[in-house]
Amino acid sequence: xxxxxxxxxxxxxxLHARPASHLEEIVRGFTAAITFANDRTGRTxxxxxxxxxxGTDTRHSDPCRLVFQGADEAAACLxxxxxxxxxxxxxxxxxxxxxxxxxxxxxxxxxxxxxxxxRFHRGGCASRGVGxxxxxxxxxxxxxxxxxxxxxxxxxxxxxxFCTAAAAVQNDLERSLDLAHGTEAAVLKAHLALLRDPALAxxxxxQTESGRTAxxxxxxxxxVHAAILRQAESAYLRERVxxxxxxxxxxxxxxCGPGGAPQTPTLAEPAVVFAEALTPGQLLALDRRHxxxxxxxxxxxxxxxxxxxxxxxxxxxxxxxxxxxAVLPGTDTIVDASLGIVITEIPPGVQRWYDCEQAKFSxxxxxxxxxxxxxxxxxxxxxxxxxxxxxxxxxxAPAFAQGAEGIGLxxxxxxxxxxxxxxxxxxxxxxxxxxxxxxxxxxxIIRTLDxxxxxxxxxxxxxxxxxxxxxYRGVRFYTEHSALVKTQFRALFxxxxxxxxxxxxxxxxCLEEARTAKRxxxxxxxxxxxxxxxxxxEVPFGLMIEVPAAAFILDELCAEADFFSIGTNDxxxxxxAADRGNPKVANLYSSLHPGFLRLLRQIVTDAKAxxxxxxxxxxxxxxxxxxxxxxxxGFDEISLAGPRVAATKAALAQMAAxxxxxxxxxxxxxxxxxxxxxxxxxRPVSTAPLLTPELVAIDLDCRTKEEAIRxxxxxxxxxxxxxxxxxxxxxxxLREDTYSTGFGGGLAVPHCKSAHLAANTIAILxxxxxxxxxxxxxxxxxxxxxxxxxxxxxxxxxLKVFAKLSRLVVRDEFRDRLMAETDPAALTDFVLTSxxx
Amino acid sequence: xxxVAVTACPTGIAHTYMAAEKLEKTAQALGHQIxxxxxxxxGIENELSTADIKAADGVIFAVDITVEQxxxxxxxxxxxxxxxxxxKDPKGVIARLG
Numbered sequence: 001x002x003x004x005x006x007x008x009x010x011x012x013x014x015l016h017a018r019p020a021s022h023l024e025e026i027v028r029g030f031t032a033a034i035t036f037a038n039d040r041t042g043r044t045x046x047x048x049x050x051x052x053x054x055g056t057d058t059r060h061s062d063p064c065r066l067v068f069q070g071a072d073e074a075a076a077c078l079x080x081x082x083x084x085x086x087x088x089x090x091x092x093x094x095x096x097x098x099x100x101x102x103x104x105x106x107x108x109x110x111x112x113x114x115x116x117x118x119r120f121h122r123g124g125c126a127s128r129g130v131g132x133x134x135x136x137x138x139x140x141x142x143x144x145x146x147x148x149x150x151x152x153x154x155x156x157x158x159x160x161x162f163c164t165a166a167a168a169v170q171n172d173l174e175r176s177l178d179l180a181h182g183t184e185a186a187v188l189k190a191h192l193a194l195l196r197d198p199a200l201a202x203x204x205x206x207q208t209e210s211g212r213t214a215x216x217x218x219x220x221x222x223x224v225h226a227a228i229l230r231q232a233e234s235a236y237l238r239e240r241v242x243x244x245x246x247x248x249x250x251x252x253x254x255x256c257g258p259g260g261a262p263q264t265p266t267l268a269e270p271a272v273v274f275a276e277a278l279t280p281g282q283l284l285a286l287d288r289r290h291x292x293x294x295x296x297x298x299x300x301x302x303x304x305x306x307x308x309x310x311x312x313x314x315x316x317x318x319x320x321x322x323x324x325x326a327v328l329p330g331t332d333t334i335v336d337a338s339l340g341i342v343i344t345e346i347p348p349g350v351q352r353w354y355d356c357e358q359a360k361f362s363x364x365x366x367x368x369x370x371x372x373x374x375x376x377x378x379x380x381x382x383x384x385x386x387x388x389x390x391x392x393x394x395x396x397a398p399a400f401a402q403g404a405e406g407i408g409l410x411x412x413x414x415x416x417x418x419x420x421x422x423x424x425x426x427x428x429x430x431x432x433x434x435x436x437x438x439x440x441x442x443x444x445i446i447r448t449l450d451x452x453x454x455x456x457x458x459x460x461x462x463x464x465x466x467x468x469x470x471x472y473r474g475v476r477f478y479t480e481h482s483a484l485v486k487t488q489f490r491a492l493f494x495x496x497x498x499x500x501x502x503x504x505x506x507x508x509x510c511l512e513e514a515r516t517a518k519r520x521x522x523x524x525x526x527x528x529x530x531x532x533x534x535x536x537x538e539v540p541f542g543l544m545i546e547v548p549a550a551a552f553i554l555d556e557l558c559a560e561a562d563f564f565s566i567g568t569n570d571x572x573x574x575x576x577a578a579d580r581g582n583p584k585v586a587n588l589y590s591s592l593h594p595g596f597l598r599l600l601r602q603i604v605t606d607a608k609a610x611x612x613x614x615x616x617x618x619x620x621x622x623x624x625x626x627x628x629x630x631x632x633x634g635f636d637e638i639s640l641a642g643p644r645v646a647a648t649k650a651a652l653a654q655m656a657a658x659x660x661x662x663x664x665x666x667x668x669x670x671x672x673x674x675x676x677x678x679x680x681x682x683r684p685v686s687t688a689p690l691l692t693p694e695l696v697a698i699d700l701d702c703r704t705k706e707e708a709i710r711x712x713x714x715x716x717x718x719x720x721x722x723x724x725x726x727x728x729x730x731x732x733x734l735r736e737d738t739y740s741t742g743f744g745g746g747l748a749v750p751h752c753k754s755a756h757l758a759a760n761t762i763a764i765l766x767x768x769x770x771x772x773x774x775x776x777x778x779x780x781x782x783x784x785x786x787x788x789x790x791x792x793x794x795x796x797x798x799l800k801v802f803a804k805l806s807r808l809v810v811r812d813e814f815r816d817r818l819m820a821e822t823d824p825a826a827l828t829d830f831v832l833t834s835x836x837x
Numbered sequence: 838x839x840x841v842a843v844t845a846c847p848t849g850i851a852h853t854y855m856a857a858e859k860l861e862k863t864a865q866a867l868g869h870q871i872x873x874x875x876x877x878x879x880g881i882e883n884e885l886s887t888a889d890i891k892a893a894d895g896v897i898f899a900v901d902i903t904v905e906q907x908x909x910x911x912x913x914x915x916x917x918x919x920x921x922x923x924x925k926d927p928k929g930v931i932a933r934l935g
Contacts (some may be wrong), residue, residue: 738847738901743924749851753878776925787850789878799850799879806854810924811862 002069003077008061009038010089014599015058018186020050021129022091026083032070034080039063040773047100049199050190050246053475073333108339108724108735111710117318117348120341121324123295123317127310129643130357134251135344138278139245141732147256152213155205161214162204165254170195172250179786187243215255222248241326253670267291272333272342274325278305280807281418284392288312289347293335295320295342307411311388311395311528313643317342328791331629339726356707356714360831363406363718368646372403376649378631382657385637387443393431396438403649408565408639408729409434409504409617412488413451421459422484425491432495443500443617445565445639447544448488448517450474450506461483461589469573474507474515474546482520487526496536503539504565510545524600544617546570551599554606564607565639574595597629597667606634615639624723625680631655631813632664648721681755681792689799691762691831694719694823698766705781708771709750712786715763721788724756728788729754742775746819747809751787751802760798762805764818785809801835808834840864840871840934841885843895843904846920849877856885856899856923865928876905885909895934899923 022753027034027047034047045052053142059062066084068077068832108117111335170192173473175542194200203224207217226241231466264282267290268341275282282307283294290504292317294309309316315337327333327344334343334354343350387408388399392415396407415423415431437446451457452465452473460481465471478485492503505517519682521541528535540562545551548571568591573579575596578588590596607614620626622640630638631652640648663679670676702708709732711727722728731752735741742748763786770780787802789812808814814834821827842860846852857873864871872879874885890896890909898904916933925932 047932702855735848739919739921743852743855743921749855751850753848753850767850776921789850796879799877802850802874803877803879806851807858810855810858 001073001495002067003073004068005077005081005084006080007064007066008062008085009058009090010060010084012060013092014060014062015053016092016654017050017054017194019088019092020053022088022505023053023080023083024048024050024197025078025195026080026513030068030072030076030079032068032073032076034076035067035069035470037065037067039065046198050193050197050605051199051225051228052197053201053393055225055558056760103252107726108341109710110730111704111706111729112339112350114704114706115353116347117343117350118347119345120343121320122340123324123337123342125316125337125340126296126306127294127316128313129293129313129315130336130338130354130361131270131272131315132332132334132354133292135275135327135329135333136138136265136271137325137327138265138273138282139249141323147213148244150213150216152216153529155211155792158208158212158217159205161255161586162208162217163252165214165251166195168254169247169250180413184254186711189248191561192242194243198783207496208830209317215252216252218248218255237658262681272335274327276322279341279418280305280308280392280414283308283746284394288314288674290574293317293333293337293342294711295324295335297322297325297425298349307391308395308414310641310643311390312398315574317497344525353707353710356710360714360718363644367718367720370652372646374649374650375405376652378655378657378660379650380658381657382631384631384635384652385443385615386645386652387615387617387637387639388642388645389639390642393434396435396640400438400440400442400512401644402642402645404642406445406637406639407435407439408445408568408615408637410444410446411448412447416449416451416457419458422457425487425494426487428491429494432492432501433498436495436499436501439499443502444506445502445542445617446492446495447504447506448485448492448779449671452477452822468587469570475505475513476507477522478505478513478731479516485517486520486524486527489521490528490533490535493525493528493539494533496539497534498536500805501536501539502542502563504544504563505543506544506567507546508557509549509571511553511556511560516545516559518560531814532600545603548575548599551603554603555610557614558607558610561612563613563615564603565615565637566603567615568598568616571618572620587780590673591623592628592667593673594668594679595662595675596669597676600633601664601668604635606635613637622648625677627651628655628660628680629664629667631657632660632662653800654720688721688759690760691833692719693824693828695761696766696827697762697764698822698824698827699768700765702765702771703769705736705767705773706772708765708767708773708784709736712750712765712784715755715765716761716788719761721758722754722756723758727756728752728754732786732788736774740774740776740785742773742779742781743775743810744775745768745815746779746782747815748773748775748784749782749787749806750784751789753789753791755791757790759786760790760793762786762802762831763788764831766822783815804835805831838869838894838934839892840869840895840897840931841889842873842899843872843876843885844875844920844923845904846899846904847901849879851911852901852920852924853877856920856927859924859927860899860930860933861896862933864931867928867931869931872885876900876902883903897923897933897934899930 020440034589035044036047036053037044038056038058043056045056081184128818173188173192177790188622203221204217208219222244226244229241264285266289270292271290272293291314293315315335317337330433331344332346372561376382385405387406389409390396391411452468467646495501508514543561544567545564567738572591576588578584578585580589604614613636616635617639621638667679700711702711713729716722717725731754732750735752741750767782770782773781844853844856853875857875860873870891875882895935896910896913896915899914899920901920918930
């Protein structure tokens with residue numbers, strides 16, 4: 001006979017790997033055959049197989065049965081029924097939100113929602129931009145090419161090889177389990193259960209029987225089970241694919257040795273790479289010609305992978321939910337890092353929206369290429385270099401292509417990380433030399449090693465620290481590891497023979513440290529000179545100003561230093577005693593704090609008084625609001641991520657140093673950070689003309705009001721009149737929401753007051769097909785005139801112009817001419833002339 | 838007929854002036870005298886004096902928001918319409934003055 005126990009499935013997240021492994025653990029203790037049946041899905045499973053249990057796609061409250069058959073069935077039924085109503089109900093976390101984000105959440109442009117955007121996942125923007133390509137999942141179990149066609153031994157041999165590998169992985173997992181607690185331990189347990197799962201073993205056996213090697217069998221078996229999980233209704237179950245792939249990865253490493261460890265996939269077409277985590281090495285190994293975006297589960301905003309992605313201009317999202325990472329490889333994917341979303345189901349309207357977005361970006365790029373080729377000079381003739389920050393030699397050429405006038409910061413840590421021994425002099429020389437060659441005579445600042453407790457490297461044994469940022473890092477370990485540092489100085493001196501190279505030392509807090517570094521520096525040069533090795537004759541020696549104390553002894557430091565560069569990220573965090581990575585205090589971290597601005601002024605003044613060159617290489621350089629202050633402060637150079645160089649050069653060329661100095665004076669008199677921010681947001685109204693031909697679009701292919709308003713905002717963005725198109729778009733819509741601005745006769749006057757405008761603006765759109773605008777007469781709109789005025793513009797001059805234009809548009813003769821004119825320049829002329837008459 | 842009118846819309850940038858223009862042009866074409874006060878982003882312009890209002894045969898408010906200094910019109914019969922109506926059908930609005 002058989003016994004049956006019926007129950008409603010009690011766990012909120014359904015039957016996923018972790019609870020399944022708990023159940024399996026109990027079931028395993030009985031000899032009876034125990035079958036799990038889900039009466040909703042109609043699926044049954046061997047209860048001794050975690051994979052089979054998970055494959056039943058069981059959700060909360062599903063009607064389920066356990067069927068027991070065998071010698072100890074009575075005891076098993078009793079015990080397991082007790083377990084299910086007792087400890088089992090407490091073995092999983094409550095349900096976390098698993099559904100993709102909803103488009104009604106704040107911040108997405110209405111035009112994008114109207115285009116049909118429904119399902120997407122959110123992530124944190126780590127590197128701005130938009131990219132589209134086929135999903136490539138790193139972490140997916142992929143066999144190295146050479147092993148794919150390898151011939152198998154006999155099935156018994158391959159099965160034995162698998163068993164040995166499985167035992168080794170089990171051993172590793174059990175050892176890790178000894179040290180793990182909480183969630184980590186639960187995950188390891190689930191992995192262990194997957195590993196000894198009979199369903200997996202059966203699948204492997206079947207695969208080896210059919211002539212596959214153990215490694216090939218693992219790949220095939222993992223894919224079979226991953227496919228089952230991907231079809232699960234519960235997103236929580238779908239994301240268990242990651243657990244399975246992790247096991248597969250571990251097995252492959254055991255089977256194939258270190259050479260068989262997972263390899264970076266080859267990108268053969270535009271690709272968006274999904275990964276739980278990505279090492280800088282893995283990123284560098286990807287073919288960037290095809291890499292359109294990165295979607296990462298874990299990666300800090302300041303991780304080297306993210307810094308690299310930014311530097312290459314690869315749109316990157318981090319903190320993406322595991323559900324999103326369980327995407328089917330090959331899925332057409334859009335990453336919009338600027339909006340913080342990834343889309344793997346792309347309706348036609350959304351595709352069209354992003355096609356327009358790409359077209360806009362190329363128009364913006366075109367307008368910036370002009371400035372990129374020339375040295376940056378403000379309107380009133382002040383020269384300021386715009387340089388690029390890099391962390392690998394590969395980034396230099398793309399940065400110079402963007403118009404970088406030098407390398408303002410080459411972080412060398414990456415060369416030293418993810419490896420078992422320090423790079424030798426030759427290897428370092430090759431990297432530094434490559435950058436100097438790419439610079440072709442432009443200046444290159446290379447920063448010596450800045451590693452410590454927060455960025456551990458295996459070959460330097462740093463003891464764990466409670467507070468690594470205030471610990472043993474940067475120049476502080478140069479005395480103990482002088483050989484390592486001297487090797488770096490030697491390589492730098494040699495590379496300096498090829499072009500203008502400057503050396504900069506990080507984290508200096510006191511004169512003694514500067515002296516120590518300088519001694520090693522000159523020692524390296526003397527060695528090279530003594531042995532007749534070619535090297536740069538005069539290499540400037542600089543200090544990075546990151547520790548506030550250094551700012552107050554700049555006069556003393558000048559005795560050792562030829563130049564300075566301010567690292568605003570660390571200087572801000574140390575000066576304000578606030579870690580921006582800590583959400584509770586991140587709001588305190590601001591480079592616009594008046595105290596910080598005063599500190600910057602003091603540093604620049606002291607450096608200039610002693611004739612020292614001074615640059616700035618932190619993220620403050622990339623803050624468009626702060627840039628006028630940096631010009632006002634009188635920096636010789638600012639250095640930022642390569643992809644931001646062209647836009648920054650264009651922006652600085654529009655500024656006048658005298659205005660910037662006046663603005664700085666005002667900012668320095670502000671009492672609070674918010675006052676400074678307000679001051680900067682409300683910069684003097686630009687004197688740009690209200691309407692120019694580039695703000696006129698003729699024969700526009702727009703199908704909806706949403707598309708038309710978005711197209712109008714795009715015109716403003718391309719013309720450099722807004723950097724927040726999605727906010728401007730929303731403001732125009734808020735006005736449309738009260739009632740349509742389509743006032744009849746085929747005309748509409750959308751308008752707004754906005755804080756996101758550089759200048760008051762009129763834009764004119766002429767539609768090819770006529771747009772349904774909700775007009776009073778129900779007629780489609782042929783011409784839309786956007787009136788956008790800055791919210792802080794209290795002058796009446798432009799309001800008067802707008803009032804006059806409003807009176808003009810209701811006159812038939814004016815409307816007829818608007819309708820008839822097809823040349824942007826002529827239309828601009830006509831409107832401006834009418835306004836002046 | 839002597840008409841006075843006030844126009845005012847939510848942002849005070851466009852419709853206030855479109856309505857004023859429409860009312861002025863249409864009234865003149867119909868042979869009426871008209872003075873239109875705009876209450877827009879620039880504040881009150883072409884302000885109606887007490888004498889203007891007193892002498893008027895009809896008062897039109899083409900407004901989507903509350904009229905400023907409404908007390909000036911105490912005792913007058915006012916035809917109030919949404920701004921859009923004055924733009925769409927100024928003739929009809931004027932006709933409602935009777």
